Amino acid sequence: MRTTEMIDSHPVGTDLDRELLARALDALHACAQACTACADACLAEEMVADLRRCITSDLNCADVCGVTANVLSRHTGYDSTVTRAQLQACVLACKACGDECEQHAGMHEHCRVCAEACRACEEACRELLATIA
Amino acid sequence: MRTTEMIDSHPVGTDLDRELLARALDALHACAQACTACADACLAEEMVADLRRCITSDLNCADVCGVTANVLSRHTGYDSTVTRAQLQACVLACKACGDECEQHAGMHEHCRVCAEACRACEEACRELLATIA
């Protein structure tokens, strides 16, 4: 990822804290990727019928993280109201998915790794959110 | 769109009001499409430098609407907390984009049509949101 280089090369710059922003963007991509992969791994499990809720929370979290990264990358005509609300939705999607995956972490390694990605992303988004007035 | 047919053929069904859900899903797709098209039309305008804010609100709104439609389409393992937060973010993204496009509606027909799509989507999402406990 060239996240920091891209942030630093913006002609106008961002109202957001650059370090927290870069960390959030990297965490969002890592979480989206883990969730998409976890949904597919759950689908391949023999006990797929017991993992329905996990698959849905994975798919939602992957989608929400991807869009949140996009919104956070747009500083031109920045709107803190939209950014804040999307970050809040993302924190909740990551929390829901982290909680769900954690319940299967002992049985499925992909859920364990995915839960970690969700926790890291939830935390990075919370920290960034706390700085937005 | 075969939105209602798809909702009615779900084996378990949804906790959401079916009519409001179908209306919201159709409005979300129409709004996402209008916003993506409006961003491109703004970019093609001679006065593109004055439309920066509009392009960003279009891109954000298109992204947010697309993901909100996905989240609203997942009833298996439904999580009202995530759905509510994503709908709230969507209402704000539609409002921001509708407000912005409205300012250029007299000069640019694409902004006028896009503002209408944003208003319709904002309203459909608000109505659905009001029914989610």
Added chain:
Amino acid sequence: MRTTEMIDSHPVGTDLDRELLARALDALHACAQACTACADACLAEEMVADLRRCITSDLNCADVCGVTANVLSRHTGYDSTVTRAQLQACVLACKACGDECEQHAGMHEHCRVCAEACRACEEACRELLATIA
């Protein structure tokens, strides 16, 4: 959907056939929505283990249709090479998903409706593709 109004209000216009473009855009959104809903409905079925392939083709088709609609909506700095390749990928994703859903159409109404949406989208994309030099 205000697809035609948005196409007609573009300040520069498109190299593509407007009628075929509007039809493709509407079909792409309808197909994306049907596929997202079908994936969720399949996940809720008791026989979910037999529907794994269908869920994956639904998820892929929904994603590919959404992005193809975006690419087709950008006329400013239009690149026929990218548009053509993305349309080709979309035709194949719709065909794969239509074929898969059709196999379950007798048993699951959501697969029957989704297969119809895939066929319509595949055809609309093929017709548009045939006009791109």
Added chain:
Amino acid sequence: MRTTEMIDSHPVGTDLDRELLARALDALHACAQACTACADACLAEEMVADLRRCITSDLNCADVCGVTANVLSRHTGYDSTVTRAQLQACVLACKACGDECEQHAGMHEHCRVCAEACRACEEACRELLATIA
């Protein structure tokens, strides 16, 4: 990114070369992020009117990379025809965007960094594509 851990924890595994797949997935996310950021940075430039083509190629490339990562992450019910076509579209989108950004690389650092991300992604996708029968 926990890309390799997620690939290795899949219960069934993938038909694709694991190392090339992991490299492609990481490159796709890095490229999507760089392109989204570059589109916004171009929009903020004083000479935005000269960067229209670059903004469109950025937006297309970001969208196409995101979806290609999703398709590549689904091994359950894997369909090589769809995967190959989507990878081909992605290679072309990365090439188009890399070529375009390179033309502004001397003047805009964000275009220089984005061009690098596009080249790396194009190459990673080409290498993976070469292994798919």
